Amino acid sequence: MSTDFQTARVALGARLRELRTEARLNGKELAARLGWQPSKISRIENGKQTPSLDDLEAWVAAVQRPDAIAELRGRLNGLESQYRSWRRQLSGGHRARQEIGATELSRTRQVRGLETDCIPGLFQTPDYARHMFLRLSDFRQSPVDTDEAARSRIKQQSALYEPGRKFRFLIWEGALHVRFCPDDVLAAQLDRLAGIIGLDTVDLGIIPLSAPLRLTPAHGFWIYDERLVIVETINAELWLDDTHNIALYQRAWDWLAGSSVHGSQAQQLIARTARSLSRS
Structure with missing residues (x-):
């Protein structure tokens, strides 16, 4: 099975x-x-x-x-289905998908991820998450269960503080600037993201817009240990557990990680984006 x-x-x-x-x-x-x-x-x-x-x-x-x-x-x-359409998954709202993700996360020791257009769910503030679910429900014309979905997503963040877990994420710098929420919500989210960098369980890299790349960051994906890759597209998710695809996404992550900055350099990029909000 x-x-x-x-x-x-x-x-x-x-x-x-x-x-x-x-x-x-x-x-x-x-x-x-x-x-x-x-x-x-x-x-x-x-x-x-x-x-x-x-x-x-x-x-x-x-x-x-x-x-x-x-x-x-x-x-x-x-x-x-390995190919999971959003129409079917979200027929009852976003909460169900969040709980499936929580179940998968609970049995995973290391998560590697790439996000190209938003802050990873594990690092989101409640307000940022609520605005995201509202936009997605509107776009996908799915039932609105914003508060329930956001609570389920935020609950998963307790994993960030569990010893022995590791969360290695890459964020395309452009994702820091995406304004699907009010500026004050985005500013609070950026502050939260900068604080995440200090956690022992988190390795957060930002891929600068100016960085030389071996591979373009075409879309986001998450790798669960070495057994599963989840890829999100506009109309569906792909759940890939075959050896070839897992190895392919691991290589993509490694190549993109080579273009990322960490620690104080990542914090500087985040702070620069936050300052641009105050000037707008």
Whole structure:
């Protein structure tokens, strides 16, 4: 079974468990309402069985949460495909995708990433994240669950403070200037980003606009240990777990890292961008 399939199935089971506990039901009580064996509830909640759409519809009816069916349907539709369209993933809003990402992050010791048009989610302020989700919901015409999605994203940042974890990120300098949010929100985000540089678990590099390049930073991607690459495009995500593609993206990261600046030089670039906001 592929890594991306199982990760998504575990996340779906966790969400169903959450709906059950919010309804103040234990597994046996829910099984009795549904006419199922308690073991089926356990298998689904623990990611050992894939529920059908009929199962999901029965579940939300039993816990009196019919509003959750669109979100759950989106999670189910996205389970089996390496090519994950945003239309299907976001049919219930952004929160579901954030929780899938949190599940993947929890089992990863080292993340390497490149962002070309925004600050990485692990470093975002709540306001910056909310403005990003609002813009994405508007563009992709998906349900708006901005606050829930932002809370889920910010919650993942606790991983930055866990000993033994490593987060190695590259940011194209142009991403520091992208103004999809008010200037005061961007200024606070830049201040947060500069502070991240001091964390022991973080290695943050900025690729200057003037830097000589062996490879153009065409799009963002994240590498999870040496087992998975997630690539985001306008219409979909690619979850790549084959040896060839992982090696290709590792090489891309290494080549781009050779053009990046770190430490005080990176902080200077961030500070220069912040000063340009005050002059605008």
